[in-house]
Amino acid sequence: MYVCLCxxxxxxxxxxxxxxxxxxxxxxxxxxxxxxxxxxxxSCASDCLKQTLASRNSAEGGAK
Known part of the structure; x- marks a missing residue:
């Protein structure tokens, strides 16, 4: 999905x-x-950033 059209x-x-x-x-x-x-x-880019970082952090936490 396009986030930044410009x-x-x-x-x-x-x-x-x-x-x-x-x-x-x-x-x-x-x-x-x-x-x-x-x-x-x-706003959309910030949400994408937060969600991706959160999912990465939870995946790393579960792997320990």
């Missing part, structure tokens, strides 16, 4: 960025251009 950023690209170490909106903004034009994607 820059053509998809949810998969956000997840890939998280896999590469991104862990905050500031880094998504810097690396992918999220919320640097119209800003309508900020």
């Amino acid at each position: 820059h053509g950023v998809t949810e998969r690209q956000i997840v890939a960025a998280i896999d590469s170490g991104v862990d905050c909106m500031k880094q998504l903004r810097r690396d992918l251009g999220i919320a640097t034009e119209c800003g309508r994607c900020a």
Whole structure:
């Protein structure tokens, strides 16, 4: 699903960025251009970031 139409950023690209170490909106903004034009994607991108990080953290916690 497209999250940022202005820059053509998809949810998969956000997840890939998280896999590469991104862990905050500031880094998504810097690396992918999220919320640097119209800003309508900020909420959706933030939700995607939080959900992905939470699922990764719970998966890591369960593996210990």
